[in-house]
Amino acid sequence: MSALIERFLAGDRRALARLLSHVENRTELGRRAVREAFARTGRAHVVGVTGPPGAGKSTLTNALIRELRSRGRTVGVLAIDPSSAVTGGATLGDRIRMMENHTDAGVYIRSMATRGQMGGLSLAATGAIHLLDAFGFDIVLVETVGVGQDEVDVADTADTTLLIQVPGLGDSIQTIKAGIMEIADILVVNKADRPDARQLVRDLRNMLLLGEPLPGGWDIPIVETIATEGSGIARLVDKLDEHRAWLAAGGRRRARIERRLVREVALLARERFDQWVAARLGSEQFAAAREALVNRQADPGTVASQLVGGVLDAVDPAESRR
Amino acid sequence: MSALIERFLAGDRRALARLLSHVENRTELGRRAVREAFARTGRAHVVGVTGPPGAGKSTLTNALIRELRSRGRTVGVLAIDPSSAVTGGATLGDRIRMMENHTDAGVYIRSMATRGQMGGLSLAATGAIHLLDAFGFDIVLVETVGVGQDEVDVADTADTTLLIQVPGLGDSIQTIKAGIMEIADILVVNKADRPDARQLVRDLRNMLLLGEPLPGGWDIPIVETIATEGSGIARLVDKLDEHRAWLAAGGRRRARIERRLVREVALLARERFDQWVAARLGSEQFAAAREALVNRQADPGTVASQLVGGVLDAVDPAESRR
Numbered sequence: 009m010s011a012l013i014e015r016f017l018a019g020d021r022r023a024l025a026r027l028l029s030h031v032e033n034r035t036e037l038g039r040r041a042v043r044e045a046f047a048r049t050g051r052a053h054v055v056g057v058t059g060p061p062g063a064g065k066s067t068l069t070n071a072l073i074r075e076l077r078s079r080g081r082t083v084g085v086l087a088i089d090p091s092s093a094v095t096g097g098a099t100l101g102d103r104i105r106m107m108e109n110h111t112d113a114g115v116y117i118r119s120m121a122t123r124g125q126m127g128g129l130s131l132a133a134t135g136a137i138h139l140l141d142a143f144g145f146d147i148v149l150v151e152t153v154g155v156g157q158d159e160v161d162v163a164d165t166a167d168t169t170l171l172i173q174v175p176g177l178g179d180s181i182q183t184i185k186a187g188i189m190e191i192a193d194i195l196v197v198n199k200a201d202r203p204d205a206r207q208l209v210r211d212l213r214n215m216l217l218l219g220e221p222l223p224g225g226w227d228i229p230i231v232e233t234i235a236t237e238g239s240g241i242a243r244l245v246d247k248l249d250e251h252r253a254w255l256a257a258g259g260r261r262r263a264r265i266e267r268r269l270v271r272e273v274a275l276l277a278r279e280r281f282d283q284w285v286a287a288r289l290g291s292e293q294f295a296a297a298r299e300a301l302v303n304r305q306a307d308p309g310t311v312a313s314q315l316v317g318g319v320l321d322a323v324d325p326a327e328s329r330r
Numbered sequence: 331m332s333a334l335i336e337r338f339l340a341g342d343r344r345a346l347a348r349l350l351s352h353v354e355n356r357t358e359l360g361r362r363a364v365r366e367a368f369a370r371t372g373r374a375h376v377v378g379v380t381g382p383p384g385a386g387k388s389t390l391t392n393a394l395i396r397e398l399r400s401r402g403r404t405v406g407v408l409a410i411d412p413s414s415a416v417t418g419g420a421t422l423g424d425r426i427r428m429m430e431n432h433t434d435a436g437v438y439i440r441s442m443a444t445r446g447q448m449g450g451l452s453l454a455a456t457g458a459i460h461l462l463d464a465f466g467f468d469i470v471l472v473e474t475v476g477v478g479q480d481e482v483d484v485a486d487t488a489d490t491t492l493l494i495q496v497p498g499l500g501d502s503i504q505t506i507k508a509g510i511m512e513i514a515d516i517l518v519v520n521k522a523d524r525p526d527a528r529q530l531v532r533d534l535r536n537m538l539l540l541g542e543p544l545p546g547g548w549d550i551p552i553v554e555t556i557a558t559e560g561s562g563i564a565r566l567v568d569k570l571d572e573h574r575a576w577l578a579a580g581g582r583r584r585a586r587i588e589r590r591l592v593r594e595v596a597l598l599a600r601e602r603f604d605q606w607v608a609a610r611l612g613s614e615q616f617a618a619a620r621e622a623l624v625n626r627q628a629d630p631g632t633v634a635s636q637l638v639g640g641v642l643d644a645v646d647p648a649e650s651r652r
Contacts, residue, residue: 046629276634307368312598
């Protein structure tokens with residue numbers, strides 16, 4: 009085993025930091041670290057924190073950290089910034105600087121801005137969550153902006169997902185929220201002292217009443233907070249605990265975890281396949297196929313079949329022909 | 331060949347509509363239609379129209395259609411709505427109803443709201459563009475909301491990408507725009523009669539001056555429009571034509587097309603691989619592995635290797651071991 013992984017397993021925070029970079033960059037050492045750490049995972053409560061830009065996610069995350077610490081829990085935070093996938097992450101800068109003022113050894117904060125390989129963000133986030141979990145944090149907060157499919161996937165890796173709303177955002181953002189709504193376990197109305205907060209709470213309550221009740225009887229609560237003042241945060245942590253207890257009952261958490269792990273296997277298999285394909289597409293032998301594609305003498309579907317058909321068919325012709 | 335594909339190749343619009351549904355739903359018939367149509371593609375000018383919610387994309391698209399028709403060009407439109415991937419597409423409803431009032435045979439409008447399989451949206455959009463191109467439309471407009479990675483990928487399938495901005499959107503949206511900026515060939519400032527439009531044009535001009543000049547000397551133009559009045563649209567179409575002429579010179583379009591087609595091959599190969607993996611993950615033989623995963627006796631990386639390693643290694647052990 010590598011020395012870095014040994015130091016990580018011994019509780020060295022700098023080793024954790026370096027391995028998180030390896031996981032983010034999808035290196036072989038990063039993958040190995042996750043494999044070695046995996047047996048120690050499954051203990052942390054993984055909590056997704058999502059919502060539109062401007063909802064106050066970072067302030068709420070900080071308030072949650074304080075409340076959780078006051079209850080003696082250790083907290084790992086993974087802040088994911090999709091907008092930085094192209095620009096390189098400037099938006100997170102201020103917030104991270106603020107959060108890094110925590111000198112508390114019971115808190116670890118990490119931002120992640122993986123470049124936009126499809127599935128890459130999910131795998132990097134999943135791996136990072138495993139490492140934080142194995143490192144021993146009681147709670148792992150995963151903060152994402154609620155916009156794209158990638159973020160929905162990341163939220164799907166949480167045990168409990170908080171969806172933050174604020175009064176006064178425009179209609180277009182409401183539209184996006186409608187989609188994200190389906191992944192929420194707890195709704196948070198932040199900036200609850202704003203004049204139109206009551207109306208937002210009413211609207212959300214009506215939306216919940218219109219939806220299907222969940223099997224197993226978890227009623228999605230609406231928690232009003234003013235994160236800047238810490239108001240409502242204790243109740244929010246109580247609700248997190250209630251949701252975790254609800255998940256633990258009747259094997260619900262186990263079912264969620266199984267689904268997540270199987271999805272992770274599929275993404276890891278695909279990552280390996282993508283490398284395999286990329287090597288072939290860049291090879292000398294493929295040059296003629298490129299030429300045929302551009303000249304419209306061969307179509308992408310047929311070229312793709314030639315590329316992988318033989319491999320997949322060789323193992324099980326019946327299934328790969330579908 | 332299927333009767334539906336024959337009717338499509340003969341110019342039947344209803345066959346086009348039905349095959350577009352097959353492409354969207356990723357059926358075998360849809361894939362076959364794209365294969366059969368491919369030899370006829372490459373003629374249309376594919377134009378991406380993207381920008382944040384509220385920028386007036388649909389109004390601008392309609393204004394573009396009118397201007398292009400007045401110049402005798404036929405237009406196919408593919409409107410992609412990512413927010414509907416979860417909700418089912420309500421947001422597009424109004425716009426599509428409006429656009430379907432076109433009874434002109436030189437215009438065809440189609441919306442698409444593929445559910446969020448990673449890469450699925452790209453493949454559905456690419457296939458639909460091929461069909462519209464092969465059907466004979468001079469211009470194919472691909473309208474997307476500029477937010478997530480999926481939309482960046484879709485924009486990447488265009489010859490020319492218009493990025494629409496409007497004055498008065500908040501900072502958080504500006505942040506998102508900064509990322510999308512890198513894919514723009516032409517910037518459009520819509521609602522140019524608003525008081526703060528001058529400032530936005532100045533800001534964008536400064537942003538362009540700060541950026542690297544493109545090799546080959548395409549200066550990204552900023553076109554001011556008032557789409558509701560048709561103002562600025564003639565100049566915008568002139569710029570589209572200029573960009574197409576620029577692309578045609580020196581093999582630039584050929585290079586873009588080659589990159590797009592190779593990417594499409596990779597996505598099609600991956601789609602097939604995903605089906606292959608899904609069949610295995612759901613099988614009886616995999617039940618023991620699921621159990622081992624949940625009990626932390628086997629980690630996802632090792633299970634993924636067992637699943638695909640043998641297949642990929644069998645072909646070329648050197649490359650798949652990376």
